[in-house]
Amino acid sequence: MRTLLTWLLCSLAAAIPAAAAELHTPKDIAAGTDFSIAVDGNGHGTFYLIGPATAKKHTVENASEISVPGTDIENAGNYQAILCSDECVSTDFYVHAAEPDRLSLLVHPSRVPVATTNAISAVAIALDRFRNIVFSRTDVNFSVNSSNGNAASHAQPTNRGIAWIRLTSAAKASSAKISASVGETTETRVVEQVASEACNLHIKSYWEANRLVVQTDPVRDCSGNNVPDGTIVSFTKTDASGKTTVDAPIKKGIAKAEMPVVGNARISVASGVVLGNELNVGGAR
Amino acid sequence: MKRSLRLLAAVAVLLAASGFSAAQSSPGVEFNAANAGPRTLEDLTSQSVPRDYAFAWQNMSQALNENRPDLLDAYFTGFAKTSLQQRIKQQAQAGLHVRYTDHGHKLNVLFYSPNGDVMQIQDDAQLERQILDGSKVIQSQTLHVRYMVLMTPGADRWMVRDLESTPATQSGE
Numbered sequence: 062m063r064t065l066l067t068w069l070l071c072s073l074a075a076a077i078p079a080a081a082a083e084l085h086t087p088k089d090i091a092a093g094t095d096f097s098i099a100v101d102g103n104g105h106g107t108f109y110l111i112g113p114a115t116a117k118k119h120t121v122e123n124a125s126e127i128s129v130p131g132t133d134i135e136n137a138g139n140y141q142a143i144l145c146s147d148e149c150v151s152t153d154f155y156v157h158a159a160e161p162d163r164l165s166l167l168v169h170p171s172r173v174p175v176a177t178t179n180a181i182s183a184v185a186i187a188l189d190r191f192r193n194i195v196f197s198r199t200d201v202n203f204s205v206n207s208s209n210g211n212a213a214s215h216a217q218p219t220n221r222g223i224a225w226i227r228l229t230s231a232a233k234a235s236s237a238k239i240s241a242s243v244g245e246t247t248e249t250r251v252v253e254q255v256a257s258e259a260c261n262l263h264i265k266s267y268w269e270a271n272r273l274v275v276q277t278d279p280v281r282d283c284s285g286n287n288v289p290d291g292t293i294v295s296f297t298k299t300d301a302s303g304k305t306t307v308d309a310p311i312k313k314g315i316a317k318a319e320m321p322v323v324g325n326a327r328i329s330v331a332s333g334v335v336l337g338n339e340l341n342v343g344g345a346r
Numbered sequence: 347m348k349r350s351l352r353l354l355a356a357v358a359v360l361l362a363a364s365g366f367s368a369a370q371s372s373p374g375v376e377f378n379a380a381n382a383g384p385r386t387l388e389d390l391t392s393q394s395v396p397r398d399y400a401f402a403w404q405n406m407s408q409a410l411n412e413n414r415p416d417l418l419d420a421y422f423t424g425f426a427k428t429s430l431q432q433r434i435k436q437q438a439q440a441g442l443h444v445r446y447t448d449h450g451h452k453l454n455v456l457f458y459s460p461n462g463d464v465m466q467i468q469d470d471a472q473l474e475r476q477i478l479d480g481s482k483v484i485q486s487q488t489l490h491v492r493y494m495v496l497m498t499p500g501a502d503r504w505m506v507r508d509l510e511s512t513p514a515t516q517s518g519e
Contacts, residue, residue: 111477113433114430114432114436116436116437116442117436118440139513145484155511155513167464169461170461184460184463193510194510222494227384
């Protein structure tokens with residue numbers, strides 16, 4: 062009778078499957094932080110952790126909790142924890158970015174004409190130390206320091222991880238250091254603010270060994286900045302022989318060209334879209 | 347006959363070289379740029395971004411299913427690419443792979459930088475996902491996932507630079 066009872070109990074125990082485990086994760090998990098997954102029930106089998114940059118698998122035996130090292134969850138996003146023995150149980154959890162620790166800073170353009178409204182843009186993306194975008198609101202401090210001593214700053218909160226500003230270039234040609242800071246981290250980019258188009262382009266002429274020499278006054282933009290050497294100035298001569306154009310680069314602030322002249326001639330000057338004065342000159346001497 | 351076979355072989359080589367999968371078609375994408383700013387999207391960009399994002403998903407799905415990181419080269423760059431490469435490497439080591447059935451994406455452009463060098467997009471994706479250990483399915487889910495995406499222009503296409511799922515929108519089995 063006792064043998065029969067024992068056999069019955071054993072059969073019943075074998076017939077009832079072991080209670081399926083349940084996995085429980087903490088509600089708030091930051092990237093790169095060690096944590097544990099609590100196991101209710103039979104913590105035995107193969108454990109899988111799947112995430113944005115993770116696919117781990119190992120066996121667990123009679124575990125009431127499964128430790129997950131921070132190195133397995135450095136990427137923010139959704140993860141799946143799965144425990145399989147006879148059947149599989151799973152839980153999904155979200156890993157959010159850690160504290161803002163670095164910035165990705167995009168500044169354009171690298172050279173800009175002076176006194177141009179909204180010509181420079183700076184876009185900062187707030188990142189944690191694992192390069193996850195920090196979507197929570199973060200204040201980014203933008204600052205501009207010109208080589209001529211001018212400085213300005215502006216705090217801008219991020220919207221979904223991104224903060225941006227537009228800047229008007231300075232009136233004087235100079236280098237501008239544009240920086241964005243979050244916490245202890247600062248990223249800097251340099252923008253060259255260069256002279257704009259020539260302004261009040263003016264030429265004069267003189268004779269040298271029977272050849273007419275035409276040269277500009279110092280070429281400056283409307284803010285008084287010297288237009289960079291190498292900028293092309295075009296001299297056009299119209300005389301009895303027809304129309305001739307000579308392109309000359311600015312050297313030491315001045316562009317100069319020699320032109321043979323037959324009879325009377327009209328000489329004009331241009332740089333880019335800017336036209337200068339015209340000269341009427343007599344024939345060769 | 348020989349000429350036809352050569353032509354077929356050439357087409358197959360071209361398809362393989364292009365990085366597209368013949369087995370998986372690119373998913374449906376709805377694209378809304380009405381909220382984009384501060385820069386307004388150009389017409390050509392409005393066409394190329396959803397097209398390239400669909401190709402990116404197509405390639406990523408195949409890469410995760412076949413554990414082939416080389417498929418990421420065409421449409422992924424930066425952090426998104428290195429993260430997925432790491433995952434595929436670990437999947438291959440563990441004998442895992444992931445199979446996606448992609449039911450489409452609704453893209454909403456949130457930010458397009460003044461110089462057009464970065465675009466932030468919210469993607470509401472409808473997916474079915476199976477995680478497999480060898481040939482055994484260990485998890486199967488129907489999902490509605492919201493992704494935050496950063497895309498940047500490459501030489502001839504837009505590339506996915508960051509692809510991060512957000513909480514709360516993921517629905518279970």
